[in-house]
Structure formats: structure tokens, C-alpha cells
Amino acid sequence: MDVQLLTYIIVGAAFALYIAIALWSRASSTGEFYVAGGGVHPIANGMATAADWMSAASFISMAGIISFMGKDGSVYLMGWTGGYVLLALLLAPYLRKFGKFTVPDFIGDRYYSNIARLVAVICLIFISFTYIAGQMRGVGIVFSRFLEVDINTGVIIGMAIVFIYAVLGGMKGITYTQVAQYCVLIFAYMVPAIFISILMTGNPIPQLGFGSKLLTEDIYLLDKLNLVLNDIGFNSYTDFNKSKIDIFCITAALMIGTAGLPHVIVRFFTVPRVKDARTSAGWALLFIAILYLTAPAVSSFARLNFINTVDNTAYTDTPNWFKNWEDIGLISWTDKNKDGIIQYRSGNALEKNKPQFTSERGQYNQRLVLNNPSSNANEIYIDRDIMVLANPEIAKLPNWVIALVAAGALAAALSTAAGLLLVISSAVSHDLMKKTLKPSITEKQELFLARISAATAIIIAGIFGIYPPAFVAQVVAFAFGLAAASIFPAIVMGIFSKRMNQYGAIFGMLSGLIFTATYIIFFKFISPEYNTSEYWLLGISPEGIGVVGMIINFFVAIFICSITKPPPVEVYEIVDNIRMPEGDK
Amino acid sequence: MNNEKINKYSYWKANLKIVSILLSIWFISSFGAGIIFSDFLDKIKIGGFELGFWFAQQGSIIIFVLLIVIYCFLMNRLDKKFEASED
Numbered sequence: 001m002d003v004q005l006l007t008y009i010i011v012g013a014a015f016a017l018y019i020a021i022a023l024w025s026r027a028s029s030t031g032e033f034y035v036a037g038g039g040v041h042p043i044a045n046g047m048a049t050a051a052d053w054m055s056a057a058s059f060i061s062m063a064g065i066i067s068f069m070g071k072d073g074s075v076y077l078m079g080w081t082g083g084y085v086l087l088a089l090l091l092a093p094y095l096r097k098f099g100k101f102t103v104p105d106f107i108g109d110r111y112y113s114n115i116a117r118l119v120a121v122i123c124l125i126f127i128s129f130t131y132i133a134g135q136m137r138g139v140g141i142v143f144s145r146f147l148e149v150d151i152n153t154g155v156i157i158g159m160a161i162v163f164i165y166a167v168l169g170g171m172k173g174i175t176y177t178q179v180a181q182y183c184v185l186i187f188a189y190m191v192p193a194i195f196i197s198i199l200m201t202g203n204p205i206p207q208l209g210f211g212s213k214l215l216t217e218d219i220y221l222l223d224k225l226n227l228v229l230n231d232i233g234f235n236s237y238t239d240f241n242k243s244k245i246d247i248f249c250i251t252a253a254l255m256i257g258t259a260g261l262p263h264v265i266v267r268f269f270t271v272p273r274v275k276d277a278r279t280s281a282g283w284a285l286l287f288i289a290i291l292y293l294t295a296p297a298v299s300s301f302a303r304l305n306f307i308n309t310v311d312n313t314a315y316t317d318t319p320n321w322f323k324n325w326e327d328i329g330l331i332s333w334t335d336k337n338k339d340g341i342i343q344y345r346s347g348n349a350l351e352k353n354k355p356q357f358t359s360e361r362g363q364y365n366q367r368l369v370l371n372n373p374s375s376n377a378n379e380i381y382i383d384r385d386i387m388v389l390a391n392p393e394i395a396k397l398p399n400w401v402i403a404l405v406a407a408g409a410l411a412a413a414l415s416t417a418a419g420l421l422l423v424i425s426s427a428v429s430h431d432l433m434k435k436t437l438k439p440s441i442t443e444k445q446e447l448f449l450a451r452i453s454a455a456t457a458i459i460i461a462g463i464f465g466i467y468p469p470a471f472v473a474q475v476v477a478f479a480f481g482l483a484a485a486s487i488f489p490a491i492v493m494g495i496f497s498k499r500m501n502q503y504g505a506i507f508g509m510l511s512g513l514i515f516t517a518t519y520i521i522f523f524k525f526i527s528p529e530y531n532t533s534e535y536w537l538l539g540i541s542p543e544g545i546g547v548v549g550m551i552i553n554f555f556v557a558i559f560i561c562s563i564t565k566p567p568p569v570e571v572y573e574i575v576d577n578i579r580m581p582e583g584d585k
Numbered sequence: 586m587n588n589e590k591i592n593k594y595s596y597w598k599a600n601l602k603i604v605s606i607l608l609s610i611w612f613i614s615s616f617g618a619g620i621i622f623s624d625f626l627d628k629i630k631i632g633g634f635e636l637g638f639w640f641a642q643q644g645s646i647i648i649f650v651l652l653i654v655i656y657c658f659l660m661n662r663l664d665k666k667f668e669a670s671e672d
Contacts, residue, residue, distance in 0.1 A: 074641035077646060078641065078645050078646070082615050085652050085653060086611075210633070211631075211632045211633035211634040211639070213633065222633050238635050238638040239627075247620050248621070251616065275660075275661065279657050282653040282654055285650050285653055289646050293646055296642040579597055
């Protein structure tokens with residue numbers, strides 16, 4: 001059977017499964033809609049958290065980015081797992097004990113202020129929309145490449161599927177679909193990794209194959225990769241290239257950001273007991289680690305395979321996948337030395353890096369670009385997002401594996417999108433309407449509002465997907481900086497300091513958010529030409545600046561708090577209560 | 586202070602101790618071994634891995650999982666000792 005038919009069958013079957021689960025687990029109360037009634041088993045919640053957490057960026061982009069960044073790519077591996085330790089030790093058990101529905105709920109009650117609640121809602125909506133844009137774009141890429149529909153149509157199909165189970169099922173529907181999606185995505189990630197590991201190293205465990213010798217030569221895979229890369233002018237794969245301080249700050253921003261992401265935190269509101277919140281964080285990280293320990297192996301396999309297949313190959317001899325990705329504009333080849341053979345070297349192949357394709361074809365039938373070629377010898381532009389998706393084809397794996405990867409990528413993108421949509425809708429219907437603007441609405445009206453706002457959020461997310469701001473992982477990285485600088489410090493101080501008051505928290509969140517957002521927007525959107533290390537504050541890139549934002553948040557909060565009056569007695573009682581697992585919720 | 590208050594106070598103190606020890610290990614394994622001392626550790630090679638590179642790409646993640654497991658174990662024991670468990 002051909003790849004496309006197989007992909008239709010596997011993706012179709014997966015979608016049917018998700019919808020069936022959604023119909024079976026419809027939400028009938030706000031408690032079920034927001035936190036699945038608080039009755040999810042810790043292992044199921046761990047799986048759902050893992051699927052919720054591992055987005056299109058983790059599944060599609062991460063291994064690809066690492067394969068081009070080498071050791072620098074470790075920032076994503078450590079950054080996107082280390083946050084779970086913070087979450088388990090500093091946040092999850094206490095927030096579970098607090099026992100309400102949303103993150104702004106905690107901030108609003110703990111800081112006895114609707115202004116604090118509103119600031120939290122604004123941070124949350126800002127973070128979630130930045131993040132969701134990346135998911136929809138991921139859905140679009142998969143649809144356009146594997147099902148050969150237009151990217152926009154792909155985004156609309158994705159929206160429709162999420163609409164069905166998020167709007168009907170709320171958190172309950174999302175949780176059980178995410179359990180299924182975790183199984184699909186981890187299977188889809190592991191199968192090609194195992195195949196490729198066996199092909200290259202003979203070791204069926206990719207996490208170990210990564211450190212094994214090659215089958216074809218008596219040399220360790222990573223040593224071979226370093227040699228090959230040095231040969232064609234790249235730095236070693238196993239060395240850092242960025243500055244230590246930048247590596248440090250990006251890792252920290254991603255870790256702390258993870259712990260501050262509302263759609264992750266809210267997952268720990270769905271388990272029955274404080275004890276379960278702790279256990280559940282452990283399960284979640286274990287399920288995540290299975291993919292995250294495999295990703296660096298996939299990265300190194302893919303890079304070596306890519307070089308072996310592409311470099312020094314005549315364009316007319318390249319395999320089909322090369323031309324397929326070229327057709328949708330994610331690979332381009334410029335024959336600089338007019339020999340008809342592809343040279344892959346370090347540096348950007350084209351001026352302005354991203355190719356602008358013309359409708360014309362060159363003498364080998366390659367797509368031509370408007371860009372001027374750059375002065376180096378590299379002839380290849382490759383979008384880093386495609387490495388995982390192209391990997392099975394590069395390694396010549398059977399068609400069903402390729403179809404499976406498409407289904408896995410969709411599961412990853414859709415599960416994360418659904419989780420994000422839910423926190424957006426609960427922030428609007430619960431925090432904004434019920435708790436702030438219109439406390440008189442009934443539960444039924446609130447549930448209806450929650451569904452309407454979920455639907456609206458889906459449409460906005462779809463528009464982001466059709467007009468994407470930048471490529472998947474980059475957009476996602478910003479959400480972390482913002483979460484690290486605003487929400488995380490407010491929650492931690494709320495639990496660990498009884499003295500922290502509303503003024504400190506509000507000014508802290510605002511200063512962290514404004515500082516981080518300004519820094520990112522300045523370097524990424526207003527003056528991208530200054531976005532190099534010599535202009536950065538202390539050599540910290542926009543990706544890592546969230547850490548500085550967090551420190552500012554803490555300092556401002558502690559200073560303002562020390563010159564204003566302490567919180568009322570009831571707040572001391574709330575804090576005492578959440579610190580002990582026993583007693584009233 | 587009455588008994589209940591003393592009890593709460595010592596529970597919280599014990600909790601903070603567990604959290605700070607585990608977070609120190611968290612910091613040392615990721616920021617320490619994976620980043621700050623990574624180049625130094627790279628001189629040691631285990632199989633095909635340079636040790637610093639391994640910590641940055643796999644070792645730290647394995648330690649993170651273990652830390653949460655240990656945390657759950659210690660906290661459950663603490664809950665029992667202080668009769669603070671929910672069941």
C-alpha cells in the first residue's frame with residue numbers, strides 16, 4: 001500500500017478513537033469541565049500530563065533542532081524535563097490541597113485581590129496563545145506533507161477535531177483523549193527510533209544505541225559524527241558553541257517556565273489527593289523521559305544519516321523525500337559551483353537564510369529561489385522542523401512507519417492544543433466572568449460560557465496557525481520566558497512566604513512580565529538586526545531572559561511587600577492549610 | 586504554642602529540609618554536571634559518551650525522575666510520622 005493511503009487509514013483510525021472517547025466522557029458540570037471532577041487516577045493523569053506537555057515542538061521540532069545544535073541543544077532536553085522537579089517539589093501538592101479550579105483562582109484567593117487575579121488571567125492568556133500558535137502550525141505541516149492537503153485546510157481539520165472533544169468533554173474528555181494520544185505518540189516516536197538504532201548500531205535500545213559503535217565501522221557513532229562534521233566545516237557535535245551563561249539561562253528559563261505553565265499546573269488539580277499530585281508528577285516525568293531520552297539519540301542518527309545521504313550526491317540521484325520536502329518549500333538546493341552535485345557545508349546557503357521560491361525550475365528540475373546565494377560553499381537550506389518527520393524516509397523504513405509518525409505528530413499537537421484551549425476557556429468563563437465581572441451566573445450558564453469561550457479560542461488559535469508568527473519551537477520558547485517571569489514566582493511566594501501581600505505579588509508579576517516581553521519583542525520584532533550577543537544584556541539571549549525577569553519579579557515583590565501592610569489573618573490560615581496534606585480542602 | 590501548632594511547625598520544617606536537599610541535587614546534576622563542569626567531565630569517556638555531554642543530554646533527566654520518586658517516598662513517610670496523611 002502506498003504511504004498516503006496508509007497515512008489516511010492510521011490517522012483516520014486515531015481520530016475516530018479520540019472522538020469516541022470524547023463522546024463517552026462528556027462533562028456535565030463545571031467541576032468536570034474544569035478539572036475532570038478531581039477523580040483522575042495518578043497514572044492516567046501522568047500520561048495525560050505527558051501528552052499535554054509534549055507538544056508539536058517536542059515531537060516534531062526538538063530532535064531536529066538538537067541535531068543541528070549538538071550539545072547546545074541540551075538546553076531543551078534539560079529545560080523541558082527539569083521543570084517537573086520544581087513542579088513536584090514546590091507547586092503541585094500545595095495547589096492540589098488548595099483545591100480550586102484554575103491558577104488565577106489561587107492567585108486571586110491567596111492575594112485576596114481581583115486585580116491580582118486579573119493580572120494572572122492576562123499572563124495566562126498571553127502565554128497560552130503564544131504556545132498554541134505553534135501547535136496549529138505543527139498540525140498544518142503534517143497535513144500538508146503527509147495527507148497532501150493545503151496547510152490551511154490541515155489547520156481547519158485539526159481545529160474541528162479539537163473542537164469536538166474540548167468543547168463537549170472539557171477537562172474530562174481531554175484527559176482521557178490525552179491518555180490515548182500519549183500511547184499513539186510514544187509508539188510513533190519509538191518505532192522509527194528503534195528501527196534506525198538497529199540499522200545503524202545494531203542496538204535495539206535507541207537510548208543506548210546513541211553511545212554504541214557503528215555497524216559499518218569500528219568507531220563510536222558520536223565520534224564518527226564529530227569527524228564527519230569537522231570534515232565539512234562544522235564544529236564538533238559534542239561541544240558547546242553558545243556561551244555558558246546563555247546556556248545556563250535558557251535552561252533555567254525553560255525549567256522554571258515549565259513549572260509556571262498554566263496548562264501543566266492545572267493537570268494536578270484533577271487528581272483526588274495531595275499524595276496523588278506528587279505521585280502523578282513522578283509518573284508524568286517518567287512518561288516524558290521515555291521520549292526525551294530517545295530524542296537526543298534520534299538527533300544524532302538523523303544528522304549522520306542526512307549528511308551521508310545528501311552530501312556529495314548528484315541532485316538527480318536524491319531520494320524522493322528530498323524532492324517532496326523541496327516541493328513544500330522546507331528544503332532548497334542552490335547549485336553554486338554548477339556541478340549538479342549537492343554540497344552540504346556549514347553556514348547559511350542563501351542570503352536572508354529562508355528561501356523565497358520562484359515558480360521556475362533549474363536544469364536538474366530543482367526549484368529556483370529569488371535569494372542571492374551566500375558566499376560560502378554550502379548549497380543546502382533545510383528547515384530544522386522536518387528532521388523527525390523525514391527521518392523514517394531518510395532511513396528507508398517501511399511505509400507504515402512513516403504513516404505512524406504522521407499520526408504521532410498530530411497526537412502531540414492536538415493534545416497540547418486541547419489542554420491550552422481548556423485553560424484559556426476556564427480563565428475566561430471562571431476567572432473573568434464568574435469570579436470578577438458577573439458572580440451571579442448559575443453553574444449551567446458558566447458551563448455554557450466555558451464552551452463558548454473554548455470555541456472562540458479554537459478559532460483564534462486556527463487563525464494563528466494559518467498566519468504563523470515564526471517557526472514552531474521558537475514561538476514556544478517565548479511562552480516559557482513569560483511563564484517563568486510572571487506566574488511561577490507569584491505561586492511560589494504564595495506558598496512559601498506567609499508575609500507576601502497583594503501589592504508585592506501584583507507589582508512583581510507586572511514588572512517580570514513587562515521586562516521579559518519588552519526584551520523579547522525588542523530583539524525579535526522591533527530590531528532583529530541587534531539580536532546578537534554583543535547587544536544582549538549580560539550576553540543572555542531573548543530565549544533565556546525569562547530568568548532575569550523572574551529575579552526582577554522576586555526583588556520587586558519582596559521590596560514592595562516590605563513597605564506595605566501584611567496580608568489579613570485569613571490569608572495566613574489559607575497558607576497554613578495548603579502546607580498540610582490533611583484537613584479541609 | 587499548643588501541640589497542634591508545634592506539630593505543624595516541625596512538619597513544615599522537615600518538608601523544607603527534604604525539598605532543599607533534593608533541589609540541591611537537581612541543581613548539581615543539571616546546571617553543575619550538564620553545563621558548568623560539563624567540559625571538564627567530557628574528558629572522562631564511558632562507552633561512546635563523553636560524560637559531560639551524557640549528563641547534559643540524558644544523565645540529568647534520569648536523575649530528575651529519581652528525585653521525584655525519592656521525594657514521594659520521603660513525603661509519604663513524613664505524612665505518616667506526623668499523621669498528616671489524608672487517609
